Amino acid sequence: MRAKKKIVGNTVFLLAVFGLTLYGVFHGEDLDAMMEAIRRADIRWLVPGVALVLIFIWGESVIIWYMMRSFGIYLKKRVCFLFSSVGFFFSCITPSASGGQPMQIYYMKKEKIPIPVSTVILMVVTITYKLVLVVIGLGILLFARGFVHRYLEGILPIYYLGVLLNVFCVSFMTILVFHPVLAKKILLKGMDWLEKLRFLKRREERRNKLQESMQVYRETAEYLKEHKRVIVHVILITFVQRIALFAVTWMVYQAFGMSGISVWDIVLLQAVISVSVDMLPLPGGMGISESLFLKIFAPVFPGVLLPAMVLSRGLGYYSQLLISALFTAVAQMRSAWNERSG
Template sequence: MSSKRKTIFNLVFLVVVFVLTIHFVFRGEDIGDILQAVRDADWRYLLLGLVCVILFILGESTIIFYMMRTLGAKVKMGHCALYSFVGFFFSCITPSASGGQPMQIYFMKKDKMPVPVTTLVLMIVTITYKAVLVLIGVVAAIFGSGFLRGYLGDYMWVFYLGLGLNIFCVTLMLTLVFAPGLAKWLMVKGLKLLEHVKFLKKKESRLKKLEESMDQYHATAAFWAGHKRIILNVFLITLVQRCILFTITYWVYRSLGLHSVGFFAITLLQSMISVSVDMLPLPGGMGISETLYIRMFEPVFGDLLLPSMLLSRGLSYYGQMLISAIMTCVAYFVIRDDTQTEKKEKSVC
């Protein structure tokens, strides 16, 4: 599938899922009452929630800037911010957030960032991003399973599925990093098996591309071994970054004039939704996120459940997507390939 067709498919898929989600969530509800409750919300708390969205995105920018400078790459903090906005926008509109990093690499290449450096940085960002979610999910499963069961009920299996998929993903990535020889052997054997059973057509170029991509993990392993303190710092920044985003639902809770449920409980519940849906093949976990939100937060928000969901998802997902979309447009104008520009100027002359 060509890049243009893939983009069109992702956008159509996003719109279809969005329309179906809106239909099933708000079917039979009084939209006027919901919108009135939204209008009555305290805008100061909502503004705080919006600030959390921006801080969440800039948290990744800080990590990229920190690691780029550690690796000796000359990069501006403003451009790192644009890389993050681009990544989050395309992650929001593609299933399993698969489109974010390829587009970040595209803009980094335009910015003349060395490809081995950008690949290494983004790989570590991905591993720590997933690892933080795994840590939160495992701790919650061990020490708060009773608490979660009280809110999730019959949907506990979705939480365990999401946690299991994240654990598998992190384990696979760490295997690629720390046992690259074994990982390369397994991936090559797996590819040959798929070709043998005719699931994939045999292509030498595909095998070569796979082997080259696997070799990138050697550099990650070497960096990890020699920069443990930096990896720890990145992990801690990522932990704070993710927790900031999870607090948005609490600020929505306060904006609606509610205060009986504590900050920690609401933030934990929201983090469990992220653990559950992060690896599912839906853009932004759309559909299942709303379903889990309704199930988990009904005892918390009561009659204000749907207005709260509209505000919470509006800020944390749709707001994030809109802000990132605007900044992605800015990136197209700010980050330019000077080589292409020079060629065009010479051809005009």
């Protein structure tokens, strides 16, 4: 019953954010002119944009397949692609992408993969995924000052916040993994403090769950220490995966027959949006992503800014949502078939 209420709540929240986003972006705009500009875009560049989204989803499936092999679990790549699709679908529709990994663990369990193994693998995926974003975010601030002044002056507070939140997240996960005793003390003191302030009721069940979660971090630390080469490869694949998704906007740039801005400027601008919204409690960064695009891409897409945003966001987020939804349905049908057959 609680799970059904959560699903309904997430759906209502998603639809509400989507509705507000549509109103905020399109209110007062000339929709006929926008649609005409979109129709003029060269589809020969948009199709490769969809292919880049598939590469993005496929990239995580390669990581899962690769790490499973390090545990002696040999799965077909297409099965790992279903795991990846499930993760992206539920991440797209839940606040702060909180629903992705629990659902991946659920479907992995149906494939007889032990929960401790799937949890450690997905923990490593999360850490490397955030780490790559932090490296890109800090790299822009430290080594691309001209780029920052040229494009980001109007959104620097949001960007600084995004970088700060991601750095904090990666740092905290690193402490949890490599200093579990210290992390446990911090979490227990934090829990005591919240209980004293009566934000939380004192429950032993909550403390027991904390003990169980700390075991996951200990196992993750052991894996990282024993598989350094694997982790390096995972980080490299994650970089390619991220760049593939950011490059979707360059395909849109080409579809409008534009020139004068380098592919790397466009890729980095899209990375800025991802860094800024990644930690915000909105499904897929909905609303804020569109607003940031309209601010920082204004000099890149003169005359077709709104159509470019619609195509870029449509390919980068909404096509990702539809593709992952399709393969999540396939994963569900596969699971139901296996249950009937087994």
